[in-house]
Amino acid sequence: MASLDVALSVKGLTKKFDISAPFLNRIVERKPKRYLCAVDDISFEVPKGGCVSLVGESGCGKSTVARLVVGLYAPTGGAVEFGDHRDGNALSVQMIFQDPYSSLNPRWRVRDIVAEPIRELNLREGEAAINARVDELLRVVGLSPKDGTKFPHEFSGGQRQRISIARALGGEPTFLVCDEPTSALDVSVQAQILNLMRDLQDKLGLTYLFISHDLSVVRHMSDRIAVMYLGRIVEDAPTEALFDEPLHPYTRLLLDTIPNLEAPKRARDAAAGEVPSPIDPPSGCTFHPRCPLANARCKAERPAILSVGDGRRVACHAVEEGRG
Amino acid sequence: MLMQVDRQSAVWSGMPVAEPVLEVRGLRISFPTRHDTVNAVSDVSFSIRKGEILGVVGESGAGKSMTGLATLGLLEPPGHISAGQIFLGGQRIDNLPDRQMEKIRGRRIGAIFQDPLTSLHPLFTVGAQLVETIRLHLRLTRAQAKRRAVDLLKEVGIPAPEDRVNDYPHQFSGGMRQRVVIALALAAEPELIIADEPTTALDVSVQAQIMALLRRLCDDRGAAVMLVTHDMGVIAETADRVAVLYAGRVIEIGSVEEITRAPKHPYTSGLMGSIPPLQGRVPRLMQIDGAMPRPDAIPAGCPFNPRCAKAGPRCLSDLPPLVEIAGTRAACWLYSGGVN
Numbered sequence: 001m002a003s004l005d006v007a008l009s010v011k012g013l014t015k016k017f018d019i020s021a022p023f024l025n026r027i028v029e030r031k032p033k034r035y036l037c038a039v040d041d042i043s044f045e046v047p048k049g050g051c052v053s054l055v056g057e058s059g060c061g062k063s064t065v066a067r068l069v070v071g072l073y074a075p076t077g078g079a080v081e082f083g084d085h086r087d088g089n090a091l092s093v094q095m096i097f098q099d100p101y102s103s104l105n106p107r108w109r110v111r112d113i114v115a116e117p118i119r120e121l122n123l124r125e126g127e128a129a130i131n132a133r134v135d136e137l138l139r140v141v142g143l144s145p146k147d148g149t150k151f152p153h154e155f156s157g158g159q160r161q162r163i164s165i166a167r168a169l170g171g172e173p174t175f176l177v178c179d180e181p182t183s184a185l186d187v188s189v190q191a192q193i194l195n196l197m198r199d200l201q202d203k204l205g206l207t208y209l210f211i212s213h214d215l216s217v218v219r220h221m222s223d224r225i226a227v228m229y230l231g232r233i234v235e236d237a238p239t240e241a242l243f244d245e246p247l248h249p250y251t252r253l254l255l256d257t258i259p260n261l262e263a264p265k266r267a268r269d270a271a272a273g274e275v276p277s278p279i280d281p282p283s284g285c286t287f288h289p290r291c292p293l294a295n296a297r298c299k300a301e302r303p304a305i306l307s308v309g310d311g312r313r314v315a316c317h318a319v320e321e322g323r324g
Numbered sequence: 325m326l327m328q329v330d331r332q333s334a335v336w337s338g339m340p341v342a343e344p345v346l347e348v349r350g351l352r353i354s355f356p357t358r359h360d361t362v363n364a365v366s367d368v369s370f371s372i373r374k375g376e377i378l379g380v381v382g383e384s385g386a387g388k389s390m391t392g393l394a395t396l397g398l399l400e401p402p403g404h405i406s407a408g409q410i411f412l413g414g415q416r417i418d419n420l421p422d423r424q425m426e427k428i429r430g431r432r433i434g435a436i437f438q439d440p441l442t443s444l445h446p447l448f449t450v451g452a453q454l455v456e457t458i459r460l461h462l463r464l465t466r467a468q469a470k471r472r473a474v475d476l477l478k479e480v481g482i483p484a485p486e487d488r489v490n491d492y493p494h495q496f497s498g499g500m501r502q503r504v505v506i507a508l509a510l511a512a513e514p515e516l517i518i519a520d521e522p523t524t525a526l527d528v529s530v531q532a533q534i535m536a537l538l539r540r541l542c543d544d545r546g547a548a549v550m551l552v553t554h555d556m557g558v559i560a561e562t563a564d565r566v567a568v569l570y571a572g573r574v575i576e577i578g579s580v581e582e583i584t585r586a587p588k589h590p591y592t593s594g595l596m597g598s599i600p601p602l603q604g605r606v607p608r609l610m611q612i613d614g615a616m617p618r619p620d621a622i623p624a625g626c627p628f629n630p631r632c633a634k635a636g637p638r639c640l641s642d643l644p645p646l647v648e649i650a651g652t653r654a655a656c657w658l659y660s661g662g663v664n
Contacts, residue, residue, distance in 0.1 A: 057528065058527055156615045157384075159615075186384055187383070188383060188595060189383075189615060191598030191609040191612070192611050192613070194600070195608055216599065220601075220605070220606075253529055254528065254529065257531070257532040259555070259560055259561045260557070260561070260602055274499050274500070274530055275529075
């Protein structure tokens with residue numbers, strides 16, 4: 001059982017998707033069964049009241065981890081354990097999805113959308129209590145109780161994301177999984193949503209697992225960052241340490257490539273290469289074709305994720321050998 | 325009135341004014357509705373010189389893509405240009421018939437759109453698509469066009485172009501596909517390239533490569549580039565000048581250095597403040613409350629007034645003109661006589 005301070009502990013989590021050809025093709029064309037390993041043996045912990053972020057480029061498996069954590073997918077291997085709540089019950093978990101345009105039922109009124117988890121989990125007795133709770137939730141996320149009678153299409157992207165936050169809070173969670181909650185929003189609206197999420201964390205003592213590809217957003221929100229590449233965590237460190245001194249070559253590449261407003265027209269290191277297909281990942285360390293420090297060992301042997309002190313973990317032969 | 329300010333500032337600066345490649349003057353784009361007419365773009369003026377990248381930045385609905393489409397002559401009816409002019413190399417192009425515009429599009433103006441997968445035909449090899457475009461605009465034989473296609477793919481940094489020219493779009497990765505789209509846009513050596521959110525569908529590490537490529541092509545070929553994006557970071561790194569659009573108007577325009585260092589308009593500074601900084605942490609992001617008004621509900625006076633912390637009585641009634649302030653131009657009463 002996880003300790004009391006840990007909200008979520010993920011151990012050796014693995015998810016494989018079956019991407020084989022249809023049955024008849026396999027028989028006739030003698031094609032083998034094929035699997036895509038979206039998440040490959042990852043472990044991390046989220047402390048209570050903290051915010052841990054998973055970052056990486058598309059196809060690195062970060063959204064799959066989010067779905068595994070909330071139980072939308074069943075893991076192929078490994079375990080997802082939630083810490084205890086104060087009253088001994090397991091923590092309750094809710095999720096905020098990326099696209100506020102497709103995650104709200106267009107035929108339901110906002111009041112019904114927000115009330116659904118309350119009704120489903122029997123958290124309030126009677127219609128009056130449910131309505132009062134919905135009004136309160138709408139106010140918490142910065143909407144007006146009058147908005148409850150409207151339909152989702154009457155709202156802008158930012159307001160819709162507020163509705164999905166209200167719906168998530170309706171289940172009285174202590175743990176929120178946020179899968180790219182602001183990537184569909186404009187920057188000024190993104191700032192509003194990030195500020196709201198921060199305020200809610202302070203007020204309600206929420207714990208976040210935050211999934212994003214945007215390093216500046218991640219830096220703003222999280223205490224700890226895990227960088228993912230092709231289904232594995234390559235570096236895991238406290239936010240400030242990661243930004244001050246990135247260890248893994250992939251983390252360095254990511255930090256080099258983000259545009260910096262304070263240094264306009266900086267010559268960005270346009271690193272060559274792209275993320276390889278996860279269907280047929282490279283041998284050894286999957287980053288070796290793009291890595292400036294790669295040698296023969298990196299091509300052959302997959303690096304394990306090792307602790308390097310100060311609460312940091314890195315999976316890299318070069319760092320381990322001091323070549324970096 | 326805006327036009328006058330534009331010319332005056334050119335005279336004031338005393339610089340030899342080269343003919344701009346693209347000049348947009350007082351552009352207005354309207355959509356008739358059942359009861360009324362809605363302006364997606366109300367008043368946009370700017371110019372782009374040879375070898376210059378102008379970043380056009382704004383949030384969704386600001387009219388930035390509409391401005392790009394209008395320049396290309398690709399507005400979907402019933403949308404149309406209801407006022408203003410567009411000049412390409414001194415020639416007025418906004419009133420040309422479709423047949424003539426077809427010759428300009430691709431030949432003199434190249435376009436790069438957001439999603440590289442939908443801009444390419446899935447059933448033809450990239451070579452066939454390049455050859456078609458090249459032969460449509462240039463008098464070349466099939467073999468010459470094919471050679472040029474290979475050269476173009478090489479120029480945009482596709483490895484082994486001799487082999488890849490025979491591949492289909494689905495055989496390329498996202499970043500490589502966008503390179504093919506850029507090669508297509510360059511096929512006829514256009515004077516102007518309109519890039520509408522060229523890296524939004526790509527990962528950050530690939531985004532850096534594509535922006536570096538665009539910058540290099542702009543420098544090497546002396547093309548003018550109109551870079552339409554919502555991402556201030558991309559603009560800061562690639563563009564020479566920036567035009568900030570809000571609710572269909574240019575509210576601030578100037579050099580990248582000036583606008584990123586000291587934004588003048590409250591909206592621009594709010595926009596810069598709402599981007600989480602990379603150096604150091606802030607407890608709270610600067611926040612602009614509310615959202616951009618919809619084109620059918622733009623408030624009177626300055627369109628930004630409901631969201632502006634510094635708004636005064638004058639902002640509610642009168643539209644501020646675009647005036648020169650220390651190197652940039654901004655449309656805000658704070659700089660032209662006060663908000664009261």
